[in-house]
Amino acid sequence: MQVYPSVLVKDFEEFEAKINLVKGLVDTVHLDIMDGVFVENSTIYDIDKINSFDWGVDYELHLMVKESEIEKWLNTNAKRIIFHYEAINQKPKTKNQNHKAKIKNLINKIRERKKEVGIAVNMETDIENIFPFLNELDLVLIMSIKPGWSGQKFTPEALEKVKKLRDKKFNGIIEIDGGVNEENIDAIANSGAGAVSVASAIWKDKSKIKDQISKLQIKN
Numbered sequence: 001m002q003v004y005p006s007v008l009v010k011d012f013e014e015f016e017a018k019i020n021l022v023k024g025l026v027d028t029v030h031l032d033i034m035d036g037v038f039v040e041n042s043t044i045y046d047i048d049k050i051n052s053f054d055w056g057v058d059y060e061l062h063l064m065v066k067e068s069e070i071e072k073w074l075n076t077n078a079k080r081i082i083f084h085y086e087a088i089n090q091k092p093k094t095k096n097q098n099h100k101a102k103i104k105n106l107i108n109k110i111r112e113r114k115k116e117v118g119i120a121v122n123m124e125t126d127i128e129n130i131f132p133f134l135n136e137l138d139l140v141l142i143m144s145i146k147p148g149w150s151g152q153k154f155t156p157e158a159l160e161k162v163k164k165l166r167d168k169k170f171n172g173i174i175e176i177d178g179g180v181n182e183e184n185i186d187a188i189a190n191s192g193a194g195a196v197s198v199a200s201a202i203w204k205d206k207s208k209i210k211d212q213i214s215k216l217q218i219k220n
Protein backbone atom coordinates (compact mmCIF):
# COMPACT_ATOMS: atom_id res chain seq x y z
CA MET A 1 0.00 0.00 0.00
CA GLN A 2 1.31 3.42 -0.92
CA VAL A 3 0.85 5.78 2.01
CA TYR A 4 0.80 9.46 1.17
CA PRO A 5 0.90 11.68 4.28
CA SER A 6 -1.82 14.30 3.97
CA VAL A 7 -0.64 17.80 4.80
CA LEU A 8 -3.48 20.18 5.58
CA VAL A 9 -1.95 23.13 7.35
CA LYS A 10 -2.51 26.83 7.88
CA ASP A 11 1.05 28.06 8.04
CA PHE A 12 4.37 27.49 6.39
CA GLU A 13 6.20 26.47 9.57
CA GLU A 14 3.85 23.55 10.15
CA PHE A 15 4.10 22.63 6.48
CA GLU A 16 7.89 22.57 6.67
CA ALA A 17 7.94 20.57 9.89
CA LYS A 18 5.58 17.92 8.53
CA ILE A 19 7.44 17.46 5.25
CA ASN A 20 10.69 17.08 7.15
CA LEU A 21 9.12 14.41 9.37
CA VAL A 22 8.07 12.17 6.46
CA LYS A 23 10.70 12.65 3.77
CA GLY A 24 12.63 9.43 3.39
CA LEU A 25 9.66 7.41 4.70
CA VAL A 26 7.29 7.73 1.73
CA ASP A 27 7.38 8.20 -2.05
CA THR A 28 4.89 11.00 -2.23
CA VAL A 29 3.26 13.60 0.01
CA HIS A 30 -0.40 14.63 -0.45
CA LEU A 31 -0.75 18.40 -0.11
CA ASP A 32 -4.30 19.62 0.46
CA ILE A 33 -5.17 22.95 -1.14
CA MET A 34 -8.48 24.68 -0.30
CA ASP A 35 -9.88 27.98 -1.50
CA GLY A 36 -12.73 28.58 0.96
CA VAL A 37 -15.18 28.43 -1.97
CA PHE A 38 -15.20 24.89 -3.33
CA VAL A 39 -14.92 23.79 0.30
CA GLU A 40 -15.58 25.93 3.37
CA ASN A 41 -12.06 25.64 4.74
CA SER A 42 -9.04 27.36 3.22
CA THR A 43 -5.27 26.96 3.11
CA ILE A 44 -2.71 29.61 2.30
CA TYR A 45 0.29 28.82 0.18
CA ASP A 46 2.61 30.90 -1.87
CA ILE A 47 3.46 29.08 -5.09
CA ASP A 48 7.00 30.55 -5.17
CA LYS A 49 7.62 29.43 -1.62
CA ILE A 50 6.44 25.91 -2.44
CA ASN A 51 8.66 25.80 -5.52
CA SER A 52 11.76 27.04 -3.75
CA PHE A 53 11.24 24.72 -0.77
CA ASP A 54 13.73 21.87 -0.58
CA TRP A 55 11.16 19.06 -0.62
CA GLY A 56 13.34 15.97 -0.81
CA VAL A 57 10.20 13.99 -1.69
CA ASP A 58 7.66 14.03 -4.52
CA TYR A 59 4.29 15.59 -3.89
CA GLU A 60 0.81 15.61 -5.33
CA LEU A 61 -1.64 18.49 -5.02
CA HIS A 62 -5.21 17.71 -4.00
CA LEU A 63 -6.95 20.81 -5.31
CA MET A 64 -10.20 21.51 -3.47
CA VAL A 65 -10.64 24.76 -5.37
CA LYS A 66 -13.12 26.16 -7.86
CA GLU A 67 -12.48 25.79 -11.58
CA SER A 68 -10.90 29.19 -12.17
CA GLU A 69 -8.34 28.56 -9.40
CA ILE A 70 -7.04 25.27 -10.78
CA GLU A 71 -4.66 26.44 -13.48
CA LYS A 72 -2.33 28.49 -11.34
CA TRP A 73 -1.29 25.36 -9.45
CA LEU A 74 0.16 23.94 -12.66
CA ASN A 75 3.04 26.37 -12.03
CA THR A 76 4.26 24.34 -9.07
CA ASN A 77 6.80 21.54 -9.29
CA ALA A 78 4.25 18.98 -8.08
CA LYS A 79 4.57 15.53 -9.60
CA ARG A 80 0.81 15.11 -9.85
CA ILE A 81 -2.20 17.42 -10.01
CA ILE A 82 -5.54 16.14 -8.74
CA PHE A 83 -8.60 18.27 -9.45
CA HIS A 84 -12.20 17.63 -8.42
CA TYR A 85 -14.73 16.41 -10.97
CA GLU A 86 -17.33 18.54 -9.16
CA ALA A 87 -15.24 21.72 -9.52
CA ILE A 88 -15.66 21.79 -13.28
CA ASN A 89 -18.70 23.90 -14.05
CA GLN A 90 -21.40 21.72 -15.53
CA LYS A 91 -22.94 24.61 -17.46
CA PRO A 92 -20.30 25.97 -19.81
CA LYS A 93 -20.81 29.46 -21.23
CA THR A 94 -20.86 28.47 -24.90
CA LYS A 95 -22.50 25.54 -26.62
CA ASN A 96 -19.20 24.28 -28.03
CA GLN A 97 -17.70 24.02 -24.63
CA ASN A 98 -19.28 20.92 -23.22
CA HIS A 99 -18.44 19.60 -19.79
CA LYS A 100 -16.56 16.57 -21.09
CA ALA A 101 -14.43 18.71 -23.41
CA LYS A 102 -13.52 21.03 -20.57
CA ILE A 103 -12.29 18.14 -18.47
CA LYS A 104 -10.31 16.72 -21.41
CA ASN A 105 -8.70 20.13 -22.04
CA LEU A 106 -7.66 20.41 -18.46
CA ILE A 107 -6.18 16.91 -18.50
CA ASN A 108 -4.19 17.86 -21.62
CA LYS A 109 -2.94 21.08 -20.07
CA ILE A 110 -1.64 19.19 -17.04
CA ARG A 111 0.03 16.65 -19.33
CA GLU A 112 1.70 19.42 -21.32
CA ARG A 113 3.38 20.42 -18.08
CA LYS A 114 4.73 16.86 -17.83
CA LYS A 115 2.73 16.13 -14.72
CA GLU A 116 0.61 13.17 -13.79
CA VAL A 117 -3.15 13.73 -13.68
CA GLY A 118 -5.75 12.64 -11.18
CA ILE A 119 -9.46 13.32 -10.73
CA ALA A 120 -11.02 13.41 -7.26
CA VAL A 121 -14.58 12.26 -6.75
CA ASN A 122 -16.78 13.32 -3.84
CA MET A 123 -18.92 10.81 -1.98
CA GLU A 124 -22.19 11.91 -3.59
CA THR A 125 -20.80 11.74 -7.13
CA ASP A 126 -21.34 8.55 -9.14
CA ILE A 127 -18.03 7.08 -10.24
CA GLU A 128 -19.54 6.39 -13.70
CA ASN A 129 -19.15 10.13 -14.42
CA ILE A 130 -15.41 9.77 -14.80
CA PHE A 131 -15.43 6.59 -16.89
CA PRO A 132 -14.96 8.59 -20.15
CA PHE A 133 -11.57 9.84 -18.89
CA LEU A 134 -10.10 6.71 -17.33
CA ASN A 135 -7.64 6.04 -20.17
CA GLU A 136 -6.13 9.47 -19.66
CA LEU A 137 -5.76 9.36 -15.88
CA ASP A 138 -2.84 8.27 -13.76
CA LEU A 139 -4.91 8.28 -10.60
CA VAL A 140 -8.44 8.46 -9.25
CA LEU A 141 -8.89 9.91 -5.76
CA ILE A 142 -11.97 8.59 -4.01
CA MET A 143 -13.16 10.69 -1.10
CA SER A 144 -14.30 8.70 1.92
CA ILE A 145 -15.19 11.88 3.85
CA LYS A 146 -16.65 15.27 2.96
CA PRO A 147 -13.65 17.33 1.84
CA GLY A 148 -12.63 20.25 4.03
CA TRP A 149 -11.25 18.83 7.24
CA SER A 150 -9.06 16.09 8.64
CA GLY A 151 -10.24 13.92 11.51
CA GLN A 152 -13.58 12.75 10.11
CA LYS A 153 -14.93 9.21 10.13
CA PHE A 154 -14.26 6.88 7.20
CA THR A 155 -17.27 6.00 5.00
CA PRO A 156 -16.97 2.33 3.91
CA GLU A 157 -19.38 2.80 0.97
CA ALA A 158 -16.56 4.64 -0.81
CA LEU A 159 -14.97 1.25 -1.44
CA GLU A 160 -17.78 0.26 -3.80
CA LYS A 161 -16.31 2.81 -6.20
CA VAL A 162 -12.96 1.08 -6.07
CA LYS A 163 -14.57 -2.17 -7.14
CA LYS A 164 -16.32 -0.45 -10.05
CA LEU A 165 -13.02 1.02 -11.22
CA ARG A 166 -11.38 -2.39 -10.99
CA ASP A 167 -14.24 -3.89 -13.04
CA LYS A 168 -13.55 -1.25 -15.71
CA LYS A 169 -9.93 -2.45 -15.72
CA PHE A 170 -8.62 0.94 -14.67
CA ASN A 171 -4.90 0.41 -14.36
CA GLY A 172 -3.87 3.67 -12.74
CA ILE A 173 -3.59 4.28 -9.01
CA ILE A 174 -6.77 4.21 -6.95
CA GLU A 175 -6.30 6.35 -3.85
CA ILE A 176 -8.62 6.66 -0.87
CA ASP A 177 -8.75 9.95 1.04
CA GLY A 178 -10.32 10.47 4.44
CA GLY A 179 -10.53 8.69 7.77
CA VAL A 180 -7.99 6.00 6.88
CA ASN A 181 -6.50 4.20 9.89
CA GLU A 182 -5.31 0.84 11.16
CA GLU A 183 -8.88 -0.40 11.61
CA ASN A 184 -10.04 0.11 8.05
CA ILE A 185 -6.81 -0.37 6.07
CA ASP A 186 -7.48 -4.10 5.51
CA ALA A 187 -10.86 -3.42 3.94
CA ILE A 188 -9.29 -0.70 1.80
CA ALA A 189 -6.48 -2.98 0.63
CA ASN A 190 -8.96 -5.81 -0.08
CA SER A 191 -11.10 -3.55 -2.23
CA GLY A 192 -8.16 -3.12 -4.61
CA ALA A 193 -7.09 0.43 -3.78
CA GLY A 194 -3.35 0.95 -4.08
CA ALA A 195 -2.85 4.17 -2.15
CA VAL A 196 -4.22 6.10 0.80
CA SER A 197 -3.74 9.66 1.90
CA VAL A 198 -3.67 9.90 5.65
CA ALA A 199 -3.54 12.78 8.11
CA SER A 200 -4.85 12.00 11.62
CA ALA A 201 -3.54 8.43 11.84
CA ILE A 202 -0.04 9.62 10.93
CA TRP A 203 0.19 12.93 12.77
CA LYS A 204 -1.57 11.82 15.98
CA ASP A 205 1.75 10.94 17.63
CA LYS A 206 4.73 12.76 16.17
CA SER A 207 7.17 10.51 18.03
CA LYS A 208 5.85 7.42 16.22
CA ILE A 209 5.48 8.66 12.65
CA LYS A 210 7.63 5.92 11.13
CA ASP A 211 5.71 3.21 12.94
CA GLN A 212 2.33 4.62 12.07
CA ILE A 213 3.23 4.85 8.40
CA SER A 214 4.72 1.37 8.16
CA LYS A 215 1.69 -0.27 9.81
CA LEU A 216 -0.33 0.99 6.87
CA GLN A 217 2.32 0.39 4.20
CA ILE A 218 2.62 -3.34 4.89
CA LYS A 219 -0.95 -4.02 3.75
CA ASN A 220 -1.58 -5.11 0.21
Ligand code: DX5
Pocket: 006, 007, 008, 030, 032, 062, 064, 145, 146, 147, 148, 149, 150, 151, 152, 177, 178, 179, 180, 197, 198, 199, 200, 201
Ligand atom coordinates in the same frame (compact mmCIF):
# COMPACT_ATOMS: atom_id res chain seq x y z
C1 DX5 B 1 -9.78 16.52 3.47
C2 DX5 B 1 -8.43 16.20 2.91
C3 DX5 B 1 -7.84 14.93 3.43
C4 DX5 B 1 -7.61 14.95 4.92
C5 DX5 B 1 -7.41 13.55 5.46
O1 DX5 B 1 -10.39 17.50 2.73
O2 DX5 B 1 -8.51 16.09 1.51
O3 DX5 B 1 -6.64 14.63 2.72
O4 DX5 B 1 -6.51 15.77 5.27
O5 DX5 B 1 -7.38 13.61 6.86
P1 DX5 B 1 -7.71 12.35 7.80
O6 DX5 B 1 -6.74 11.28 7.42
O7 DX5 B 1 -7.55 12.85 9.18
O8 DX5 B 1 -9.12 11.97 7.48
Ligand code: ZN
Pocket: 006, 030, 031, 032, 062, 177, 197
Ligand atom coordinates in the same frame (compact mmCIF):
# COMPACT_ATOMS: atom_id res chain seq x y z
ZN1 ZN C 1 -6.79 15.34 0.46
